[in-house]
Amino acid sequence: MKLKNTKLLIVDDDExxxxxxxxxxxxxxxxxxxxxDGKEAVALAEKNDYGLILMDIRMSEMSGVDxxxxxxAKKPDIPILLITAYGTVKSAVEALKLGAIDYLTKPxxxxxxxxxxxxxxRNVKVExxxxxxFPEIIGKSRKIKDIxxxxxxxxxxxxxxxxxxxxxxxxxxxxxxxxxxxKRHDKPFIKVNCAALTETLLESELFxxxxxxxxxxxxxxEGRFELSDNGTIFLDEIGxxxxxxxxxxxxxxxxxxxxxxxxxxxxxxxxxxxxxTNKELxxxxxxxxxxxxxxYRLNVVTIHMPSLKERREDIIPLSDHFLRHYKEKNxxxxxxxxxxxxxxxxxxNWPGNIRELENAIERAVIMSRGEYIVPSDLPIAIQSYPPLxxxxxxxxxxxxxxxxxxxxxxxxxxxxxxxxxxxxTKAAQLLGITRRTLLNxxxxxxxK
Numbered sequence: 001m002k003l004k005n006t007k008l009l010i011v012d013d014d015e016x017x018x019x020x021x022x023x024x025x026x027x028x029x030x031x032x033x034x035x036x037d038g039k040e041a042v043a044l045a046e047k048n049d050y051g052l053i054l055m056d057i058r059m060s061e062m063s064g065v066d067x068x069x070x071x072x073a074k075k076p077d078i079p080i081l082l083i084t085a086y087g088t089v090k091s092a093v094e095a096l097k098l099g100a101i102d103y104l105t106k107p108x109x110x111x112x113x114x115x116x117x118x119x120x121x122r123n124v125k126v127e128x129x130x131x132x133x134f135p136e137i138i139g140k141s142r143k144i145k146d147i148x149x150x151x152x153x154x155x156x157x158x159x160x161x162x163x164x165x166x167x168x169x170x171x172x173x174x175x176x177x178x179x180x181x182x183k184r185h186d187k188p189f190i191k192v193n194c195a196a197l198t199e200t201l202l203e204s205e206l207f208x209x210x211x212x213x214x215x216x217x218x219x220x221x222e223g224r225f226e227l228s229d230n231g232t233i234f235l236d237e238i239g240x241x242x243x244x245x246x247x248x249x250x251x252x253x254x255x256x257x258x259x260x261x262x263x264x265x266x267x268x269x270x271x272x273x274x275x276x277t278n279k280e281l282x283x284x285x286x287x288x289x290x291x292x293x294x295x296y297r298l299n300v301v302t303i304h305m306p307s308l309k310e311r312r313e314d315i316i317p318l319s320d321h322f323l324r325h326y327k328e329k330n331x332x333x334x335x336x337x338x339x340x341x342x343x344x345x346x347x348x349n350w351p352g353n354i355r356e357l358e359n360a361i362e363r364a365v366i367m368s369r370g371e372y373i374v375p376s377d378l379p380i381a382i383q384s385y386p387p388l389x390x391x392x393x394x395x396x397x398x399x400x401x402x403x404x405x406x407x408x409x410x411x412x413x414x415x416x417x418x419x420x421x422x423x424x425t426k427a428a429q430l431l432g433i434t435r436r437t438l439l440n441x442x443x444x445x446x447x448k
């Protein structure tokens with residue numbers, strides 16, 4: 001694909017190198033402007049809108065990193081692709097933190113240069129997001145609209161994406177939406193839950209293994225990176241990945257290569273990486289649990305998924321969506337949610353976010369005996385909200401005069417245990433406490 005009429009600024013104090021870049025990229029259809037140093041680049045960027053700035057890091061007058069800081073402060077939407085010698089890779093990684101979209105190392109491979117430039121150019125005009133763009137994503141809030149506009153902007157590039165958000169906020173849904181809107185949409189989208197496997201199993205899952213690599217490896221296995229070649233791999237809960245495995249993922253991001261566990265053959269792969277976490281990775285870096293170089297590689301474009309309590313205007317459309325699904329699944333003729341039930345749901349804090357909301361609607365549909373979902377159909381934690389104590393997550397409505405908080409807690413635990421047929425794990429989940437806390441309370445209140 002030609003980059004016809006893309007305005008591209010080439011910044012390099014080496015004239016011969018600059019002319020080489022100009023010759024190569026002019027053939028791709030780019031309209032080239034040149035700058036001999038960082039200061040000139042800053043001045044040109046202030047006056048012009050470029051589709052891409054291609055800039056060397058090491059320059060005598062003003063470094064590429066310093067120029068990047070100034071340009072990004074004034075025009076944050078301009079993508080900047082850096083060129084670095086092997087000796088200045090550390091500076092390039094720092095530049096990624098400051099907002100560079102990627103970097104290339106010298107000596108340049110012409111084909112890699114063309115691919116990197118194509119990937120970096122933001123050639124999608126972002127318009128108001130419509131329901132038709134993302135039919136699988138439910139939400140009318142400004143926060144969700146902003147996220148979907150970002151998805152439209154970044155999906156056509158190959159930029160690495162890092163998605164932050166609490167459990168149950170829809171991180172995987174957004175990752176899948178990015179893939180579906182990308183040029184890789186007809187290739188595999190493969191998810192790996194990094195928190196669900198031990199270090200050894202995760203390494204084998206990601207990179208594959210050779211026969212006899214470890215006990216139980218009775219045959220060769222292709223890893224998820226191989227299986228997602230030319231597609232997208234979604235590394236969910238990457239904050240739980242061990243530093244040793246992080247180093248191998250970093251190599252894939254930097255060099256596009258790896259070896260299977262127990263293997264010696266180097267395998268090449270072309271894959272887009274989208275990662276997600278519910279942890280604050282900058283704090284994990286300070287404790288040594290997460291590599292800073294991997295963080296900067298992942299942190300090219302970030303998306304922050306809001307909790308459900310931060311997008312309360314989406315509770316009703318989400319509830320309607322889940323209600324339609326589960327009443328059809330369970331063959332129930334339910335017309336809708338009673339206003340009192342809706343009021344409870346809109347005031348509840350939803351610590352489990354969308355996943356908890358979906359579970360609540362499914363339960364309500366199953367429990368409902370009438371035409372409308374009423375408060376008594378909802379989980380006890382929602383029925384009895386707002387909280388009177390950290391345990392209950394829900395104060396008892398209609399509590400008898402003179403009742404103490406302990407009376408309310410005991411009564412709520414008894415009702416929840418009856419609802420779950422004595423299943424303490426489920427009861428703890430409904431109450432929003434740990435199983436250990438529930439067991440301590442059962443012992444404290446001498447509940448049989």
